[in-house]
Amino acid sequence: xxxxxxxxxxxxxxxxxxxxxxxxxxxxxxxxxxxxxxxxxxxxxxxxxxxxxxxxxxxxxxxxxxxxxxxxxxxxxxxxxxxxxxxxxxxxxxxxxxxxxxxxxxxxxxxxxxxxxxxxxxxxxxxxxxxxxxxxxxxxxxxxxxxxxxxxxxxxxxxxxxxxxxxxxxxxxxxxxxxxxxxxxxxxxxxxxxxxxxxxxxxxxxxxxxxxxxxxxxxxxxxxxxxxxxxxxxxxxxxxxxxxxxxxxxx
Numbered sequence: 001x002x003x004x005x006x007x008x009x010x011x012x013x014x015x016x017x018x019x020x021x022x023x024x025x026x027x028x029x030x031x032x033x034x035x036x037x038x039x040x041x042x043x044x045x046x047x048x049x050x051x052x053x054x055x056x057x058x059x060x061x062x063x064x065x066x067x068x069x070x071x072x073x074x075x076x077x078x079x080x081x082x083x084x085x086x087x088x089x090x091x092x093x094x095x096x097x098x099x100x101x102x103x104x105x106x107x108x109x110x111x112x113x114x115x116x117x118x119x120x121x122x123x124x125x126x127x128x129x130x131x132x133x134x135x136x137x138x139x140x141x142x143x144x145x146x147x148x149x150x151x152x153x154x155x156x157x158x159x160x161x162x163x164x165x166x167x168x169x170x171x172x173x174x175x176x177x178x179x180x181x182x183x184x185x186x187x188x189x190x191x192x193x194x195x196x197x198x199x200x201x202x203x204x205x206x207x208x209x210x211x212x213x214x215x216x217x218x219x220x221x222x223x224x225x226x227x228x229x230x231x232x233x234x235x236x237x238x239x240x241x242x243x244x245x246x247x248x249x250x251x
Contacts, residue, residue, distance in 0.1 A: 001201035002049075007040045008206075011049075015206050018050070019057050019213015021153070023064060024221035026160070026174045026233060031151040031240050035247060043097060043149060048194030050150055051185060052203040053210050058179035060214040068172030073163070074180070076135035077142075077156070081181050084143025089188040097148065101248030104145060108154045108241030112234050115161070129162050139177075146181050147188070154240055157233065167229040171221060 014037050018030040037046035138159035146152030160170055189195050
């Protein structure tokens with residue numbers, strides 16, 4: 001178990017931030033958790049410590065958003081996600097985290113700028129909903145990046161933000177998607193040795209933060225208007241894209 005106080009000084013806000021993002025804003029901000037914890041431990045160990053906490057958060061989030069989980073969309077998203085997890089498992093230890101961050105950052109930034117510029121509306125007269133091929137691709141990228149660094153929020157959000165859902169259905173859909181993804185990830189994480197006793201004990205120490213973060217996120221979610229919510233969602237996505245791009249180019 002980790003006993004370094006500097007680790008907990010970083011891990012406590014990181015875990016809370018992930019819970020708030022998952023419980024209130026569709027999970028996009030959670031992408032910052034692994035980079036924050038990686039300031040004091042390796043990214044691989046950070047991911048291993050976070051996964052049990054995310055699985056615990058998922059239980060509270062599923063309860064909070066029951067009835068708003070949109071299982072129809074999951075049928076298109078989850079097969080791609082499982083494929084992405086499988087690719088991440090096979091490529092574990094051989095991939096460049098920096099390259100992944102650069103690609104993901106560029107996609108997130110371009111998508112957000114396109115939305116802000118209103119290019120889709122000018123071309124089609126309305127926001128065009130992405131179809132099944134895009135859903136499968138988005139799910140695969142989300143599954144892959146979620147496996148590597150629990151950073152599947154941006155690619156999933158880039159698809160869901162085209163679906164015209166209200167904020168509660170949007171968050172509920174992400175909650176169900178990542179609940180399935182995170183529990184599937186337990187198998188390869190265990191096989192790869194990322195759920196060893198030391199990591200699990202550290203997760204246990206941090207576990208009270210999981211329901212606390214979800215509760216704060218749900219509280220904020222219920223007090224933010226739809227318009228402000230999606231403005232915040234796109235802004236978060238853009239900021240996350242910039243951070244991923246910066247980390248990838250300087251890492």
